[in-house]
Amino acid sequence: GGIIWHTQGSGKSILMIMLARWILANNPNARVLIVTDRNELDTQIESVMRNAGLVTSSEPSPRITSRNDLITKLEATTPHLLCALIHKFETTDLSGVTPNIKGDFYVLVDECHRTQGGKMNMQMKRWLPKAIFIGFSGTPLLKTEKATSVEVFGSYIHTYKYKQAVEDGIVLDLKYEARNVPQSITDKTQIDQYFEQKTQGLSLTQQHILKKRWATMEKLVSSKAPKERIIASILVDFDLKPRLNDGTGTAILVAGSVYDACEYYRLLQNTPLANKCGLITSYNPVATKQSTLADGSDEQYKYQTYTKYILKNNQKTEQYEEQQKKLFIKEPAKCKLLIVVYKLLTGFDAPSCTYLYLDKKIEDHNLFQAICRTNRLDGDDKEFGYIVDFKQMFEGIREAIAIYSSDELDTSDTTEPEDNNIKIKNYLEAGKQQLETTREQLKYLCEPVAEPKQSEQYIAYFCGVNEVDLQDKQLLRTKFYQAVASFMRAYANVVTNIQDTSFTIAEVDYIKQEIKHYADMLTAVKLAAAEELDTKPYEQDMRHLLNTYVDASTAEILGDLNDNSLYDLVIATGIQDAIDEKFCKKLTQKNVTEAILNNIQQILVSKQHQDPAYYAKISEKLVELTQQQRESAEDYQQFLADAEQLINNINKPTQDYKLPNILTGKPEAIVIYNNLASIDYENYSCPNNTQEKAELAVAIDMIILDNKQHGWLGDQAKERMLKKNLYEKLQDATATEALFSIIKQQSRYTE
Numbered sequence: 001g002g003i004i005w006h007t008q009g010s011g012k013s014i015l016m017i018m019l020a021r022w023i024l025a026n027n028p029n030a031r032v033l034i035v036t037d038r039n040e041l042d043t044q045i046e047s048v049m050r051n052a053g054l055v056t057s058s059e060p061s062p063r064i065t066s067r068n069d070l071i072t073k074l075e076a077t078t079p080h081l082l083c084a085l086i087h088k089f090e091t092t093d094l095s096g097v098t099p100n101i102k103g104d105f106y107v108l109v110d111e112c113h114r115t116q117g118g119k120m121n122m123q124m125k126r127w128l129p130k131a132i133f134i135g136f137s138g139t140p141l142l143k144t145e146k147a148t149s150v151e152v153f154g155s156y157i158h159t160y161k162y163k164q165a166v167e168d169g170i171v172l173d174l175k176y177e178a179r180n181v182p183q184s185i186t187d188k189t190q191i192d193q194y195f196e197q198k199t200q201g202l203s204l205t206q207q208h209i210l211k212k213r214w215a216t217m218e219k220l221v222s223s224k225a226p227k228e229r230i231i232a233s234i235l236v237d238f239d240l241k242p243r244l245n246d247g248t249g250t251a252i253l254v255a256g257s258v259y260d261a262c263e264y265y266r267l268l269q270n271t272p273l274a275n276k277c278g279l280i281t282s283y284n285p286v287a288t289k290q291s292t293l294a295d296g297s298d299e300q301y302k303y304q305t306y307t308k309y310i311l312k313n314n315q316k317t318e319q320y321e322e323q324q325k326k327l328f329i330k331e332p333a334k335c336k337l338l339i340v341v342y343k344l345l346t347g348f349d350a351p352s353c354t355y356l357y358l359d360k361k362i363e364d365h366n367l368f369q370a371i372c373r374t375n376r377l378d379g380d381d382k383e384f385g386y387i388v389d390f391k392q393m394f395e396g397i398r399e400a401i402a403i404y405s406s407d408e409l410d411t412s413d414t415t416e417p418e419d420n421n422i423k424i425k426n427y428l429e430a431g432k433q434q435l436e437t438t439r440e441q442l443k444y445l446c447e448p449v450a451e452p453k454q455s456e457q458y459i460a461y462f463c464g465v466n467e468v469d470l471q472d473k474q475l476l477r478t479k480f481y482q483a484v485a486s487f488m489r490a491y492a493n494v495v496t497n498i499q500d501t502s503f504t505i506a507e508v509d510y511i512k513q514e515i516k517h518y519a520d521m522l523t524a525v526k527l528a529a530a531e532e533l534d535t536k537p538y539e540q541d542m543r544h545l546l547n548t549y550v551d552a553s554t555a556e557i558l559g560d561l562n563d564n565s566l567y568d569l570v571i572a573t574g575i576q577d578a579i580d581e582k583f584c585k586k587l588t589q590k591n592v593t594e595a596i597l598n599n600i601q602q603i604l605v606s607k608q609h610q611d612p613a614y615y616a617k618i619s620e621k622l623v624e625l626t627q628q629q630r631e632s633a634e635d636y637q638q639f640l641a642d643a644e645q646l647i648n649n650i651n652k653p654t655q656d657y658k659l660p661n662i663l664t665g666k667p668e669a670i671v672i673y674n675n676l677a678s679i680d681y682e683n684y685s686c687p688n689n690t691q692e693k694a695e696l697a698v699a700i701d702m703i704i705l706d707n708k709q710h711g712w713l714g715d716q717a718k719e720r721m722l723k724k725n726l727y728e729k730l731q732d733a734t735a736t737e738a739l740f741s742i743i744k745q746q747s748r749y750t751e
Contacts, residue, residue, distance in 0.1 A: 002154035003135045007162040008372035009171040009349070012136050013044060016108050017052045019134075023106050024080055031103035033131075034083040035124070036110045041347050045083050045110070054081060064088050074099045074127065089127065091119040098127050105131035109153070111138075171375040175430050176387045179233060227260070230359060230390055231267055237355065237388075238273065238336065242489045243381060247333030249354035252373060254340055256360040258283045259298045261339045262305035268337070269309065277337040278324030279310060280344055284317045328352065345370040351378035355386045358393065367393070380482055381489065383434070431494035432501045438490045439511070442483040442518065455524035459591055462525045467601060470529060477529060484518045491515060528591060530599040575644040589636050596643050597626055603650060610745045613675040621646055660694035666701060668746045673697035675742055684732035700739070703729055704749050713750045 006012050020032040036042045046063055049055040055062055064070045064084035073082060080103070105128050125133075135153035165171045234253065243249025255261035258281045265279045285306045293300040311320055325344075327335035332352040338344065341360070346369040356374050374385025450457040462477045463470055491511060494501060503511075575596075600622055608615040625642055663670050676686050676693055687693045707725040712718035726743075727736045743749055 001133045002157040006160040008138045029104045034108045037086045071099045077102045089120045089123040107131045107133045109135045175384045178389045250332045250352040251355035253357040254360045351376045357388045359390045435490040438487040458521045459528045528595040611671045613678045669697045669701035679738035682734045
């Protein structure tokens with residue numbers, strides 16, 4: 001036995017289940033009991049068991065429901081896997097008869113720092129005297145707890161510390177900001193000064209947008225109540241900070257009491273977060289009678305908050321909280337902020353959670369676990385977890401983190417002072433370093449681009465000169481997109497307080513010019529490569545950052561790029577208008593021709609499976625057009641006309657050749673007609689006569705429409721029946737398989 005110490009967020013629950021599975025597989029007499037101390041953890045453990053296949057959907061829950069249930073199962077030979085709360089080891093009788101244990105027990109104790117040394121632990125050891133006990137923890141132990149933990153569970157089996165997890169990319173590093181809210185702002189001049197401070201570095205356009213919403217903010221900022229000023233500060237973050245502003249990131253506000261949490265919730269009802277915040281506390285109004293509450297009391301305020309503002313249509317508190325947690329995790333744009341007191345500060349994993357606002361003094365374990373709510377991975381745009389401290393607890397946070405030393409928590413012979421301790425980074429210090437790092441990484445990535453390093457050179461380097469180059473350089477382009485987005489986010493994280501960094505005004509202006517340049521170059525590369533869909537994760541983020549922190553001229557480049565592809569725009573407006581709108585007159589004629597050819601190629605790749613024979617002909621024409629453009633680039637207008645014709649042929653596959661009248665109005669039959677001559681046959685001869693081939697295509701079309709069952713695509717039994725109907729017509733297995741693969745791509749057949 002012993003202790004497995006793995007830092008917060010590193011997957012201890014998964015490790016426990018995998019260890020249990022290995023034990024059960026290697027010892028036929030083994031029985032594993034997983035012990036936790038909270039109902040949420042017990043539920044989570046069962047969920048992980050089922051996800052890992054250790055408990056199937058047909059098997060009963062391994063959770064122990066009562067003390068008697070625990071005794072009954074300990075005295076039986078099955079089940080081999082159980083999970084129970086430590087509280088099931090009732091301590092009313094510490095000298096009575098113990099259960100008659102069956103099997104070799106391995107007891108895995110989660111969060112062992114909270115369960116060692118007490119009477120429940122003594123009872124557990126009395127009942128299971130021959131068991132092997134393994135304690136799991138991810139919280140720094142108090143000095144008084146270290147000795148007890150080692151005494152109860154043994155020495156460290158393995159340690160995995162926060163610094164290692166950050167370096168391995170398992171969790172994110174943290175940034176800390178101690179924030180003072182404005183004190184007693186009473187006149188408009190002060191409010192305007194506050195606004196200017198909070199919008200430092202924004203463009204005039206963005207400031208104008210924010211000022212439209214400043215009426216609500218003025219009331220909050222000018223209030224003498226601390227909670228209202230804190231809300232004003234948080235609202236600014238939701239307007240300006242990456243992730244918070246676009247609905248991908250969320251935040252938790254920790255209040256000092258249930259009353260404070262209710263007050264925060266009510267105040268937020270008059271802000272843009274009104275319908276996008278939730279309240280999760282230990283309070284439940286079910287057992288309270290309103291008639292017993294004194295007017296104006298704290299208890300009445302809490303009761304009315306829940307009954308008037310939160311619980312609607314006879315909803316239960318538990319239902320409301322589960323709904324809010326689900327939205328917070330799965331649909332962050334619908335629940336951007338959770339207000340809590342004690343709940344959710346331990347054992348709650350929400351990758352979207354990016355900011356933690358502390359308006360409550362927290363100490364030791366609870367403080368460390370709380371700040372780790374923000375360090376879960378959640379895509380490229382989440383680079384740190386942010387701690388905003390309104391209680392000036394930095395020394396407390398440092399103390400909580402420094403409670404254990406690396407040599408005491410290390411099982412190896414080599415120890416370096418503070419090497420494994422967590423370092424909470426200052427916002428601006430770490431932000432400035434991150435800006436410089438991402439800036440250098442981007443410069444290094446773009447160093448091979450030829451001079452003068454404008455759009456033509458960037459396209460040549462990141463796209464190449466032909467289709468093979470375009471495919472080969474796909475990973476390089478993705479790195480470029482990510483690097484530009486990271487550079488912009490790093491700038492956004494420090495720009496509102498840039499006056500407090502060591503950057504000069506000239507350096508800030510130069511960085512903004514670099515952002516504009518890289519945004520222009522990214523737009524050119526993206527358009528030339530026809531990769532708008534591939535860059536959606538970066539485009540939304542960058543569009544906001546450009547609109548917010550640079551100026552309108554650059555923002556226009558990305559701001560004008562709507563969701564329509566060049567292909568769609570050509571069909572809707574013609575090629576010249578599409579070029580004017582899509583390329584914003586930023587590219588040379590050579591760049592435009594390459595971008596158009598790449599766009600057409602991408603469309604063909606996406607459509608060719610729908611009608612292989614037809615799109616093979618279109619591909620041949622694209623090759624001809626590409627060759628003509630490269631051999632004779634003088635006639636730019638003729639190239640545009642030919643390209644527009646090719647795009648229209650892709651959009652309307654019937655317009656470039658004459659079809660038999662019998663196929664009129666039957667697009668799926670036309671696809672079958674196009675491909676009948678190109679598929680392989682073993683025992684069947686495809687008609688050479690155009691009319692006969694068209695009649696066969698129509699007959700096959702009718703067979704599919706008459707015999708297809710609802711939901712047949714993907715249902716093996718229904719697919720076999722439909723394929724059988726097709727085979728009866730063709731009497732050829734090879735042809736049936738080939739044609740059926742095309743039939744499965746037609747949307748009308750699969751409706």
